[in-house]
Each structure stands twice: as structure tokens, then as C-alpha cells.
Amino acid sequence: xxxxEIARRAGVxxxxxSYALSxxxxxxxxxxxxxxxxxxxxxxxxNATARALKEGRTRTIGLVIPPAGNRLTHMQLDFVASVxxxxxxxxxxxxLSPSGGDHDRSFERLxxxxxxxxxxxxxxxxxxxxxxRLLRTRLPFVGIGHTVDDAxxxxxxxxxxxxxxxxxxxLADLGHRKVAxxxxxxxxxAAGYGPALRARQxxxxxxxxxxxxxxxxACGDDARSGQECIENLLREHRDLTxxxxxxxxALPGIQRALADAGLRVPQDFxxxxxxxxxxxxxxxxxxxxxxxxxxxMGEQAVALLIERIAAPQTxxxxxxxxxxxxxxxxxxxxxxRR
Numbered sequence: 001x002x003x004x005e006i007a008r009r010a011g012v013x014x015x016x017x018s019y020a021l022s023x024x025x026x027x028x029x030x031x032x033x034x035x036x037x038x039x040x041x042x043x044x045x046x047n048a049t050a051r052a053l054k055e056g057r058t059r060t061i062g063l064v065i066p067p068a069g070n071r072l073t074h075m076q077l078d079f080v081a082s083v084x085x086x087x088x089x090x091x092x093x094x095x096l097s098p099s100g101g102d103h104d105r106s107f108e109r110l111x112x113x114x115x116x117x118x119x120x121x122x123x124x125x126x127x128x129x130x131x132x133r134l135l136r137t138r139l140p141f142v143g144i145g146h147t148v149d150d151a152x153x154x155x156x157x158x159x160x161x162x163x164x165x166x167x168x169x170x171l172a173d174l175g176h177r178k179v180a181x182x183x184x185x186x187x188x189x190a191a192g193y194g195p196a197l198r199a200r201q202x203x204x205x206x207x208x209x210x211x212x213x214x215x216x217x218a219c220g221d222d223a224r225s226g227q228e229c230i231e232n233l234l235r236e237h238r239d240l241t242x243x244x245x246x247x248x249x250a251l252p253g254i255q256r257a258l259a260d261a262g263l264r265v266p267q268d269f270x271x272x273x274x275x276x277x278x279x280x281x282x283x284x285x286x287x288x289x290x291x292x293x294x295x296x297m298g299e300q301a302v303a304l305l306i307e308r309i310a311a312p313q314t315x316x317x318x319x320x321x322x323x324x325x326x327x328x329x330x331x332x333x334x335x336x337r338r
Contacts (some may be wrong), residue, residue, distance in 0.1 A: 003091045010038045018059070018091050060093040061305055062116040064107060064130070066123050067098045073221060073249050075276035075292040076122070079144070082298025083120060090306060099123075099130060111137055118305045120144065124155070125192040140308035142301050145194040146318070154308055154316040156300050158323075160195045160246060160274060161202035163290045166325050167244040167272040168206030168214070170288070174242075175334035176270060178213040180233050182226070182245035182254070186218040199246045199274075215240070219250050226250025230257035241269060241334050248275035248292070251283055266332030272325070285329035293323050 003021075007014045012031060020027045020035045027035075063083055066072065072080070080096075087094045095116055099107040110116060111133060117140070121130060124145030134141045135152055143155035164181065171179050181203040183189055184196040200216060207214040215237060219229045229250065233240055234257070243254065254271060263269040265285060272288045280287040304317060 004089065006035065006038050006042070009042075010035045014088075014091055058093075058115065058117050059091065060095050060116045061087055061302070062095045062097055062110045062119040064097050064099045064110070064119060064121045073276070074278050075248060075294045078276060078292075078294035079122070079298050082295045083302055086299045086302035090302065092302075092306075108133075111139060118142075118309045120301050120305055124157075124194050126194055126197060127192055138312070140305060140312050142304045142308065144297065144301060147194075150318065152316060154304055154318070156297055156304060156319040156321070158195070158274070158290075158292065158297070159320050161198040161205070162322055163202065163274050163325065164199045164244055164246065165202035165206040165209075167274075167288075167290075168203055168212075169210060170325065170327075170331065171242045171244065171270060171272065172206070172210035172212050174270065174331060176212065176242040177334065178215075178237065178240050178242075179207070180237070180240055180243045181214065181216040182219045182229055182243050182247050182250060182273075183216055184218065184247050185220045185225075189218045195246055203244070213239075219245075219247050221247060221249040223250065223253035223256070226253025227257040227260075228253070230254050230261075234261055234263075242331070243269075243271055243273075245271075245273035245275070248273075248279040251275060251279050251287070255283060265330050268335050270331040270334075272331050280326070280328065283330060288326065288328045288331040290323045290325045293321050296321065 003014050003017045007017045012035065016027060016031065017035055020032050063080065065080065084094050097106050097110045107130060110119065119134060119139060119141040121141055122144045124131065124143045124147060126148045128147050131143060131147050131153055143153050145157050146153065146155040168179055181199065183199060184193060189196045203214060203216060217229050217233065219225045258265060258269055265271055274290045274292060275287060276292045276294060280289045280291055300319060
């Protein structure tokens with residue numbers, strides 16, 4: 001039972017129920033009685049976290065997103081939607097704030113002007129000044145990703161190293177002897193973007209374990225860049241028979257370039273990686289991949305942040321998600337050497 005159900009049964013808004021419980025704003029006596037009658041009927045008791053949140057200053061959390069000029073991937077958009085839904089379920093508002101480049105002032109205002117009770121920070125770098133800033137201010141926050149020195153921060157992340165390692169092992173077991181990793185944009189890789197660099201770690205480890213060759217390429221987060229990457233790889237590495245990727249936005253271009261080259265998937269060339277479900281299902285044939293757990297990440301990030309707001313002195317929690325690699329139809333036995 002939650003505030004939304006109480007509001008529905010009492011015929012009032014969620015905010016009215018919140019105000020009646022917290023006393024932060026006046027509520028008409030008959031409305032308050034109607035709400036209390038529903039609460040008594042249902043036996044609703046706010047938990048400790050909810051009670052602590054009622055003492056918050058704003059009942060708003062900040063979600064720090066990439067700069068507005070950067071097109072978000074589908075997995076990132078799913079994550080944002082999941083955070084907004086989970087926050088609404090906890091009777092919290094979400095303030096979106098871009099970060100990076102010309103938007104650093106926006107992030108600073110979010111941190112320094114008491115606009116929010118806590119922050120969810122996307123796109124973590126291995127060395128990230130925003131994390132250091134949040135730790136200094138003691139504003140509760142949760143990172144989507146984690147820095148190298150992550151002991152002091154609370155975070156949730158995808159095990160990109162382990163998942164890419166798994167996909168390369170899968171390709172090697174199918175007989176592929178040269179594999180490419182199509183990573184994220186050159187700018188993100190150069191900036192120390194966590195998923196890209198951890199994917200590299202897993203890629204390198206799997207190559208060594210299986211004794212196969214590999215090449216890594218940075219790729220812009222769009223279909224055209226994906227197409228150009230494959231065209232260049234096929235021209236420069238004629239013995240390449242498979243790719244794995246953490247760049248879901250490049251997948252349509254990857255598919256187009258392979259078709260233009262007359263290569264059938266998976267008979268002539270295999271493709272795998274980590275991507276949002278929409279991309280895996282739209283790929284032809286369906287993509288063998290670990291489906292990005294954007295929805296679970298959003299829900300758990302909000303829950304973690306609520307914990308931090310309610311009990312900021314508790315030790316930081318670290319959650320590493322490792323969704324299974326679903327074997328679909330885009331990977332197959334390595335072709336005879338061309």
C-alpha cells in the first residue's frame with residue numbers, strides 16, 4: 001500500500017495525501033478526515049524511510065544527464081523514464097539537469113542552491129570531478145557507474161567488463177579468431193567514460209584467455225558512425241569475422257554496412273554485445289546480447305537515493321548488475337577463412 005493508492009481511494013491527489021501526512025501545507029478538515037479514514041481502513045503505516053523523507057526540504061531529487069546537445073541512447077532514455085516513474089511512486093519530483101561542457105553552471109546550481117534533497121548522477125567517468133564535488137557537499141547522491149576510487153560513493157552499474165568478456169568467449173567458442181570491440185565515441189573514451197574503459201578491460205582479458213586476436217575502435221553514438229566503423233574494419237582487417245559492442249546506437253549502421261558488403265549474419269559475420277532490448281529485437285537477425293537493465297537500474301537508483309536521504313550515515317552500497325547474455329540469432333560458427 002502506498003500514497004498513490006490512498007489518494008485514489010480518498011479521491012484526492014497524491015500531493016494532498018503527502019501534505020496531510022507531513023503537515024507541510026494546510027489541508028481542509030473534511031479532506032484530512034477522508035484521508036485518515038482510508039489510512040485507518042487500510043492499516044497504512046509509513047515506513048522509516050518515508051517518515052524521514054517527510055522532513056526533506058524539497059521532496060525533489062536531481063537527475064544529472066549528459067549535455068542537452070548529446071542525443072541520449074535508447075537505454076539512457078529508458079533509464080530516465082524509469083527514474084521518473086520510480087520517483088513518482090515515492091511521491092517525489094525529478095529535476096533534470098545537464099552536466100558537462102557549457103552546462104557545468106547548471107550542475108553547480110543544483111548542488112549548491114538546495115534545490116534538491118539528493119542527486120542521481122549519470123555517465124560517470126573513472127576520474128569524475130562531479131563525484132568529488134558531491135562528496136564535499138555531503139549532498140546524498142547515487143552514481144550510475146563508479147569511479148576508480150569508489151569506496152565513499154553509493155553506486156549502481158552494469159558489469160560491462162564481465163559481459164563483454166563473456167561475449168568474446170562466446171565468439172571464440174564458435175571458432176572466431178579475430179574479433180573487434182566497437183566502443184563508444186572517441187570523446188567519451190578520451191574522457192575516461194567508465195563503461196567504455198571497463199568494456200576494454202573485459203575485451204582484452206577474453207582475448208588473452210582464448211588466444212585470439214582483437215582490435216578496438218571508438219565509434220560515435222549514431223548509425224552513420226557505426227556504418228563507417230564496419231566499413232573501415234572490413235577494409236583494414238580482412239580476417240575479421242565478428243564484433244562485440246557497447247554502442248547500441250551504432251547497431252543500425254553496423255547492420256547496414258554488413259549488408260552492403262554482402263555479408264550475411266551470422267553465416268558470414270557475427271555480431272553481439274550489450275544493448276537495450278529495443279535494439280536487440282530490431283536487429284536482423286535478433287541480436288545475441290546482454291539486454292541493458294535500464295528499468296531495474298532506474299528503480300534501484302531511486303531506492304538507493306531514498307535510503308541515502310533517510311540515513312546518510314549508513315555505509316555506501318555498491319550494486320553491480322550482470323544480466324544474462326541471451327543467445328539469439330546474430331552469432332554463429334566462424335566462416336571458413338576468407
